[in-house]
Amino acid sequence: MKKILAILLAGMITATALAGCGGGNGGSSSTDSKSDASSGSGSTDASAEKVVDANTVDPELFGDEDNISLKVWAPSQALELVKKQVEDFKAAYPTKTFTNIEVSAMAEAESGTQVLNDASAAADVFGFASDHLNKLVDAKVLSEVAFVNTVSEMNAPETVEAGKIKGTLYAYPETNDNGYYLVYDKTVVSEDKAGKLEDILAACKDAGKKFIFDCGNGYYACTYAFTAGVKIDGLEEDGVTQKFVQYDENEAVKTLQAFSRLMHEYKGTFTSLDVAQIASGFSTGTLGAGVDGSWNTNADQKALGDNFGAAKLPTINVDGTDKQLISLFGYKYIGVNAASKFPASAQILAYYLHGEKCQEQRAEELGWGPSNKNVQGKPVITDNPIQQAIKQQSENACVQVNIAPTFWNPMGNLGNKLIADETDPEDAEYFSKLLKDTVANVRDEG
CATH class of the missing domain: 3.40.190.10 (Periplasmic binding protein-like II)
Structure with a gap:
């Protein structure tokens, strides 16, 4: 496995080994194996993370994972759109075999609790509200963001900062209008x-x-x-x-x-x-x-x-x-379950779902306010009276x-x-x- 892959995924692999049934109460701390990218202490050059664009990464970052099976949780009003986005994700990586990516409904207000109850049975990738972050991190059921520098550059600073605990980014920003x-x-x-x-x-x-x-x-x-x-x-x-x-x-x-x-x-x-x-x-x-x-x-x-x-x-x-x-x-995030059996694939899918293309689709079809800085400047947001009302109220x-x-x-x-x-x-x-x-x-x- 190439050096860059080892660097990017070291934190994820360690977190997976930790997680176990019920949220990773056993094992040693994952902080021993944090990569520079995950901790934010290394290079700020996003290109070092092997990101192709605002939606995809280098396929080699899947590593040895193939015949990939993942679960995704999305709120009911976004369910059909997320299913379509997952199909687009699979098409973006034609060299990989996806046995199944199951998308099912789960409210963001409930997803964190379900992961805490039994991480091994929960979704690999799930949406949640910002106030759930602390307890998910404390329980060690949430993996650190693998592409932290790129994610930080793409999204509004306030959403990135709210996704951090002690300087470490633990979730992919999804909206800034919760x-x-x-x-x-x-x-x-x-x-x-x-x-x-x-x-x-x-x-x-x-x-x-x-x-x-x-x-x-x-x-x-x-x-x-x-x-x-x-x-x-x-x-x-x-x-x-x-x-x-x-x-x-x-x-x-x-x-x-x-x-x-x-x-x-x-x-x-x-x-x-x-x-x-x-x-x-x-x-x-x-x-x-x-x-x-x-x-x-x-x-x-x-x-x-x-x-x-x-x-x-x-x-x-x-x-x-x-x-x-x-x-x-507050804000909404996309989290990666530390108990995922496909940690690299889950991170890459979370990156895709948080990406510019998916955020713009959610803005257009659901009216959700994006955290992505490019989408924030598009007419779908700047000409939207609801988003302007929410922005004023956020102040x-x-x-x-x-x-x-x-x-x-x-x-x-x-x-x-x-x-x-x-x-x-x-x-x-x-x-x-x-x-x-x-x-x-x-x-x-x-």
Whole structure:
């Protein structure tokens, strides 16, 4: 095997030997065999990685692997496209024999958990959200990126950095738009009314339509805490406890009261439902607006047609001041399972699926925002109002990395309490206690 192949794949082969059943709890650390390319400490010359272009690599990097069998997990809305991309991948390497590359549906929110449960039974290549990175790396179920210099050059710096742990890149950037935004029916909410939550709710009520915000889901409900000033800033040194920035408790309480006040004032209009109900609500004509994720863009557009409207999240008025809603924003990645029986092939496939061609296809067909710098500059993104809305919202967001597992349920509970019928929006003491309890529960201090 040629020297360059040995250098590039040394980290992968070591990781495979480590992985074992259930995520590699035995064996020695893979850090002993890191290549310069994988650790980022060697040459920054991407050509040394034997990359042919933004989508393919030198076929010799497959090494001795042939009769290749791989599993790929993709979210259901991307399933058919990924199947086509896998066929194109196989065609790009006509000298290799692919016995089978099975593509099946697995939500990015679930894939990491499934790999952690049993890496040996999980997919070789899978998509996941940025907040899963820490636990996957800690469990040693994620291989380091083999083509780190090339990947770093091709993708936006923020997505590359968020894919690193202690300077090592562990995943291939896939998107830079993993967040949520305001979607609305232009016949209900005019563009000049989409900037303020009060105006949106009034317009929906006047039209007899609903407004959906999933209050019980911590992924969305953390917006209430963040807007109140209770923002997160990574994890404490123990790697588990959620770190919060300093905040003004009095201002935070007033902000939570403002949200609760609107929820109660517009009871019957302000509705807490899963985002899966948004596209169907537009289709049936019962919905005027909602807060939805970037991954549902196509479904919402199809439901509304020419009446589709998109904007960053609105403001909320707190004691006479309009405050911008602050959301959670992250990235999506393609990971390589350290337990793969075909580690080189899995890395090369992950590189292909993260490449410029596939990212542009996902942008065109799914509306996903690319991490690839070239695709970011193409009209499919620059002329896309959804991507511009998401970009604007990303500037008003906490980054979705290093999220403690105790974060989600308390934030969902906070949202449920705000909208609950029995909650009195004027009871400041109640909200003060709710705020303190939420922070304590996130920090697992109960």
